[in-house]
Amino acid sequence: MDVIEPEVYLIARPQIDWRAIEEYLQAIGSNGDWYRARAWGDESPAQDLVEFEGRLCYRSFEPGLNPNVTRIREGQDIYLENLLASSHGSVLEHATFSFVFHNVSRVVTHELVRHRVGTAISQESLRYVRLKEIPFWFPAWARDDEELMGQCEELLLTLEAHQVWMAEHFGLNEEGISFAEKKAKTSFMRRFAPGGLATEIGWTANIRTIRNVIEQRTDHGAEEEIRLVFGKVARLMQKEIPVLMADYSEQDDGCWMPQWRKV
Secondary structure (H helix, E strand, O other), rough: OOOOOOOOEEEEEOOOOEEEEEHHHHHHHOHHHHHHHHHHHOOOOHHHHHHHHHHHOOOOOOOOOOOOOOOOOOOOHHHHHHHHOOEEEEEEEEEEEEEEEEEEEEEHHHOOOOOOOOOEEEEEEOOOOOOOOOOOOOOOOHHHOOHHHHHHHHHHHHHHHHHHHHHHHOOOOOOOHHHHHHHHHHHHHHHHOOOOOEEEEEEEHHHHHHHHHHHHHHHOOOHHHHHHHHHHHHHHHHHOOOOOOEEEOOOOOOOOOOOOOOO
16 A cells, blocks of 8 residues: 655646747737737746737737727736736636646546536546556545554555456466457456545646636635645646736635636
Protein backbone atom coordinates (compact mmCIF):
# COMPACT_ATOMS: atom_id res chain seq x y z
CA MET A 1 0.00 0.00 0.00
CA ASP A 2 1.41 3.37 -1.05
CA VAL A 3 0.06 6.43 0.79
CA ILE A 4 0.22 9.32 -1.66
CA GLU A 5 -0.50 13.06 -1.98
CA PRO A 6 -2.48 14.47 -4.92
CA GLU A 7 -0.38 16.74 -7.13
CA VAL A 8 -1.24 19.30 -9.81
CA TYR A 9 1.01 20.02 -12.80
CA LEU A 10 0.33 22.92 -15.18
CA ILE A 11 1.60 21.60 -18.52
CA ALA A 12 0.28 24.06 -21.14
CA ARG A 13 -0.71 27.71 -21.35
CA PRO A 14 -1.70 30.16 -24.14
CA GLN A 15 0.82 31.38 -26.69
CA ILE A 16 0.21 34.47 -28.80
CA ASP A 17 1.29 35.14 -32.40
CA TRP A 18 2.09 38.82 -31.98
CA ARG A 19 2.97 39.25 -35.66
CA ALA A 20 -0.57 38.24 -36.65
CA ILE A 21 -2.04 40.61 -34.06
CA GLU A 22 0.12 43.43 -35.41
CA GLU A 23 -1.12 42.72 -38.93
CA TYR A 24 -4.73 42.72 -37.76
CA LEU A 25 -4.32 46.04 -35.94
CA GLN A 26 -2.76 47.57 -39.05
CA ALA A 27 -5.73 46.30 -41.07
CA ILE A 28 -8.19 48.17 -38.84
CA GLY A 29 -6.09 51.36 -38.88
CA SER A 30 -4.51 51.16 -35.43
CA ASN A 31 -1.40 53.18 -34.67
CA GLY A 32 0.09 50.08 -32.97
CA ASP A 33 0.54 51.56 -29.50
CA TRP A 34 -1.46 48.78 -27.85
CA TYR A 35 0.57 46.13 -29.64
CA ARG A 36 3.90 47.69 -28.70
CA ALA A 37 2.90 48.08 -25.06
CA ARG A 38 1.88 44.43 -24.76
CA ALA A 39 4.11 42.45 -27.10
CA TRP A 40 7.41 43.36 -25.48
CA GLY A 41 6.20 42.63 -21.97
CA ASP A 42 4.15 39.50 -22.55
CA GLU A 43 4.34 38.53 -18.88
CA SER A 44 0.97 36.80 -19.03
CA PRO A 45 -0.04 35.75 -22.56
CA ALA A 46 -3.39 34.58 -21.20
CA GLN A 47 -4.22 38.04 -19.85
CA ASP A 48 -2.97 39.66 -23.07
CA LEU A 49 -5.25 37.38 -25.07
CA VAL A 50 -8.27 38.13 -22.88
CA GLU A 51 -7.60 41.87 -23.11
CA PHE A 52 -7.22 41.64 -26.90
CA GLU A 53 -10.51 39.80 -27.33
CA GLY A 54 -12.28 42.24 -25.03
CA ARG A 55 -10.99 45.31 -26.86
CA LEU A 56 -11.81 43.69 -30.20
CA CYS A 57 -15.51 43.69 -29.22
CA TYR A 58 -15.57 47.52 -29.07
CA ARG A 59 -12.52 48.44 -31.17
CA SER A 60 -11.18 50.04 -28.03
CA PHE A 61 -7.47 49.55 -28.67
CA GLU A 62 -7.18 53.33 -28.94
CA PRO A 63 -9.50 56.34 -29.28
CA GLY A 64 -10.79 56.97 -32.80
CA LEU A 65 -10.98 53.41 -34.15
CA ASN A 66 -14.62 53.38 -33.08
CA PRO A 67 -16.30 56.79 -33.53
CA ASN A 68 -18.34 56.08 -30.39
CA VAL A 69 -15.22 55.62 -28.26
CA THR A 70 -13.47 58.85 -27.29
CA ARG A 71 -11.76 57.51 -24.15
CA ILE A 72 -10.33 54.08 -23.34
CA ARG A 73 -9.14 52.45 -20.16
CA GLU A 74 -5.37 52.66 -20.20
CA GLY A 75 -3.36 49.80 -18.73
CA GLN A 76 -4.14 46.12 -18.58
CA ASP A 77 -4.86 45.92 -14.85
CA ILE A 78 -7.54 48.60 -14.99
CA TYR A 79 -9.04 47.12 -18.15
CA LEU A 80 -9.25 43.57 -16.82
CA GLU A 81 -10.58 44.63 -13.43
CA ASN A 82 -13.41 46.47 -15.19
CA LEU A 83 -14.02 43.43 -17.38
CA LEU A 84 -14.58 41.28 -14.28
CA ALA A 85 -16.67 43.92 -12.56
CA SER A 86 -18.94 44.18 -15.60
CA SER A 87 -19.28 40.34 -15.85
CA HIS A 88 -17.92 40.29 -19.40
CA GLY A 89 -16.94 36.67 -18.84
CA SER A 90 -17.22 35.37 -22.40
CA VAL A 91 -13.81 36.75 -23.39
CA LEU A 92 -12.19 34.69 -20.61
CA GLU A 93 -13.12 31.59 -22.60
CA HIS A 94 -10.43 32.29 -25.23
CA ALA A 95 -7.54 31.43 -22.90
CA THR A 96 -7.11 27.83 -21.81
CA PHE A 97 -4.73 26.00 -19.49
CA SER A 98 -3.93 22.29 -19.36
CA PHE A 99 -3.27 20.42 -16.12
CA VAL A 100 -2.32 16.93 -15.08
CA PHE A 101 -3.88 15.85 -11.81
CA HIS A 102 -1.54 13.15 -10.52
CA ASN A 103 -2.44 10.67 -7.79
CA VAL A 104 -6.03 11.88 -7.50
CA SER A 105 -8.68 9.33 -6.64
CA ARG A 106 -11.48 8.22 -8.89
CA VAL A 107 -13.70 9.96 -6.37
CA VAL A 108 -12.14 13.22 -7.60
CA THR A 109 -12.28 12.32 -11.28
CA HIS A 110 -15.96 11.37 -11.02
CA GLU A 111 -16.66 14.77 -9.47
CA LEU A 112 -14.50 16.58 -12.02
CA VAL A 113 -16.25 15.22 -15.11
CA ARG A 114 -19.44 16.94 -13.99
CA HIS A 115 -17.80 20.19 -15.14
CA ARG A 116 -18.12 19.74 -18.89
CA VAL A 117 -18.54 23.27 -20.23
CA GLY A 118 -15.27 24.65 -21.59
CA THR A 119 -13.21 21.57 -20.71
CA ALA A 120 -11.34 18.66 -22.29
CA ILE A 121 -10.58 15.53 -20.28
CA SER A 122 -8.27 12.55 -20.81
CA GLN A 123 -8.16 9.95 -18.04
CA GLU A 124 -5.88 7.00 -17.41
CA SER A 125 -7.71 3.86 -18.59
CA LEU A 126 -7.67 0.92 -16.22
CA ARG A 127 -8.90 -1.18 -19.10
CA TYR A 128 -5.33 -0.95 -20.39
CA VAL A 129 -3.24 -0.03 -17.33
CA ARG A 130 -2.92 -3.08 -15.10
CA LEU A 131 -2.74 -2.54 -11.36
CA LYS A 132 -0.11 -4.03 -9.08
CA GLU A 133 -0.44 -1.59 -6.21
CA ILE A 134 -3.34 0.48 -4.93
CA PRO A 135 -1.99 3.94 -4.06
CA PHE A 136 -4.31 5.80 -1.73
CA TRP A 137 -4.76 9.26 -0.21
CA PHE A 138 -5.89 9.66 3.38
CA PRO A 139 -7.02 12.96 4.93
CA ALA A 140 -5.16 14.09 8.03
CA TRP A 141 -7.99 13.17 10.38
CA ALA A 142 -7.91 9.58 9.07
CA ARG A 143 -4.11 9.31 9.39
CA ASP A 144 -4.46 10.34 13.04
CA ASP A 145 -6.77 7.38 13.74
CA GLU A 146 -4.41 4.43 14.29
CA GLU A 147 -7.14 1.80 14.51
CA LEU A 148 -8.78 3.03 11.31
CA MET A 149 -5.45 3.14 9.44
CA GLY A 150 -4.65 -0.40 10.57
CA GLN A 151 -7.94 -1.72 9.20
CA CYS A 152 -7.54 0.25 5.96
CA GLU A 153 -3.99 -0.96 5.41
CA GLU A 154 -5.04 -4.58 5.91
CA LEU A 155 -7.88 -4.22 3.42
CA LEU A 156 -5.75 -2.46 0.78
CA LEU A 157 -2.97 -5.03 1.06
CA THR A 158 -5.57 -7.75 0.52
CA LEU A 159 -6.88 -5.98 -2.58
CA GLU A 160 -3.33 -5.54 -3.91
CA ALA A 161 -2.62 -9.23 -3.34
CA HIS A 162 -5.80 -10.10 -5.22
CA GLN A 163 -4.67 -8.01 -8.21
CA VAL A 164 -1.33 -9.86 -8.27
CA TRP A 165 -3.07 -13.23 -7.87
CA MET A 166 -5.47 -12.54 -10.76
CA ALA A 167 -2.61 -11.52 -13.07
CA GLU A 168 -0.84 -14.79 -12.27
CA HIS A 169 -4.06 -16.80 -12.53
CA PHE A 170 -4.78 -15.35 -16.00
CA GLY A 171 -1.15 -15.77 -17.07
CA LEU A 172 -0.91 -12.16 -18.19
CA ASN A 173 2.88 -12.15 -18.01
CA GLU A 174 3.31 -15.29 -20.09
CA GLU A 175 4.67 -15.28 -23.64
CA GLY A 176 2.17 -15.35 -26.46
CA ILE A 177 -0.87 -13.96 -24.70
CA SER A 178 -2.64 -11.50 -27.02
CA PHE A 179 -3.12 -7.86 -26.18
CA ALA A 180 -6.89 -8.29 -26.69
CA GLU A 181 -6.96 -10.93 -23.95
CA LYS A 182 -4.79 -8.77 -21.68
CA LYS A 183 -7.22 -5.91 -22.20
CA ALA A 184 -10.26 -8.04 -21.42
CA LYS A 185 -8.75 -9.52 -18.26
CA THR A 186 -7.36 -6.15 -17.10
CA SER A 187 -10.81 -4.63 -17.55
CA PHE A 188 -12.23 -7.36 -15.30
CA MET A 189 -9.50 -6.85 -12.70
CA ARG A 190 -10.23 -3.14 -12.33
CA ARG A 191 -13.64 -3.99 -10.91
CA PHE A 192 -11.89 -4.99 -7.70
CA ALA A 193 -10.16 -1.61 -7.29
CA PRO A 194 -11.71 0.84 -4.80
CA GLY A 195 -13.04 4.26 -5.77
CA GLY A 196 -10.29 5.83 -3.70
CA LEU A 197 -7.58 4.37 -5.96
CA ALA A 198 -5.12 7.07 -7.09
CA THR A 199 -5.13 7.66 -10.83
CA GLU A 200 -4.17 10.24 -13.48
CA ILE A 201 -6.31 12.69 -15.42
CA GLY A 202 -5.56 15.48 -17.88
CA TRP A 203 -7.84 18.49 -17.63
CA THR A 204 -7.93 21.49 -19.96
CA ALA A 205 -10.23 24.39 -19.22
CA ASN A 206 -10.68 28.03 -20.10
CA ILE A 207 -10.26 30.79 -17.52
CA ARG A 208 -13.98 31.34 -17.09
CA THR A 209 -14.47 27.66 -16.23
CA ILE A 210 -11.37 27.52 -14.02
CA ARG A 211 -12.64 30.45 -11.94
CA ASN A 212 -16.03 28.81 -11.56
CA VAL A 213 -14.66 25.38 -10.62
CA ILE A 214 -12.22 26.86 -8.09
CA GLU A 215 -15.11 28.60 -6.36
CA GLN A 216 -17.34 25.52 -6.36
CA ARG A 217 -14.76 22.87 -5.52
CA THR A 218 -12.93 24.72 -2.74
CA ASP A 219 -16.20 25.51 -1.00
CA HIS A 220 -16.40 24.04 2.51
CA GLY A 221 -19.24 21.80 1.35
CA ALA A 222 -17.17 20.20 -1.42
CA GLU A 223 -15.52 16.78 -1.16
CA GLU A 224 -12.31 16.94 0.89
CA GLU A 225 -9.78 15.72 -1.67
CA ILE A 226 -11.09 17.83 -4.54
CA ARG A 227 -10.87 20.87 -2.24
CA LEU A 228 -7.17 20.09 -1.82
CA VAL A 229 -6.66 19.71 -5.58
CA PHE A 230 -8.39 22.94 -6.55
CA GLY A 231 -6.68 24.88 -3.78
CA LYS A 232 -3.47 23.97 -5.64
CA VAL A 233 -5.03 25.00 -8.95
CA ALA A 234 -6.00 28.37 -7.44
CA ARG A 235 -2.43 29.06 -6.30
CA LEU A 236 -1.06 28.19 -9.74
CA MET A 237 -3.58 30.49 -11.40
CA GLN A 238 -2.72 33.37 -9.09
CA LYS A 239 0.79 33.23 -10.56
CA GLU A 240 -0.34 32.78 -14.17
CA ILE A 241 -3.14 35.35 -14.32
CA PRO A 242 -2.65 37.58 -11.26
CA VAL A 243 -5.06 40.31 -12.39
CA LEU A 244 -7.82 37.88 -13.40
CA MET A 245 -7.45 36.14 -10.02
CA ALA A 246 -6.93 39.26 -7.93
CA ASP A 247 -10.54 39.30 -6.76
CA TYR A 248 -10.12 35.85 -5.18
CA SER A 249 -9.13 35.47 -1.55
CA GLU A 250 -8.37 32.30 0.38
CA GLN A 251 -10.48 32.03 3.51
CA ASP A 252 -9.34 30.47 6.79
CA ASP A 253 -11.33 27.33 6.00
CA GLY A 254 -9.62 26.88 2.61
CA CYS A 255 -12.44 28.32 0.49
CA TRP A 256 -11.42 30.53 -2.43
CA MET A 257 -14.06 33.22 -2.84
CA PRO A 258 -14.21 35.78 -5.67
CA GLN A 259 -15.42 39.35 -5.34
CA TRP A 260 -16.96 39.15 -8.82
CA ARG A 261 -19.19 36.10 -9.14
CA LYS A 262 -21.03 34.85 -12.25
CA VAL A 263 -18.34 36.26 -14.51
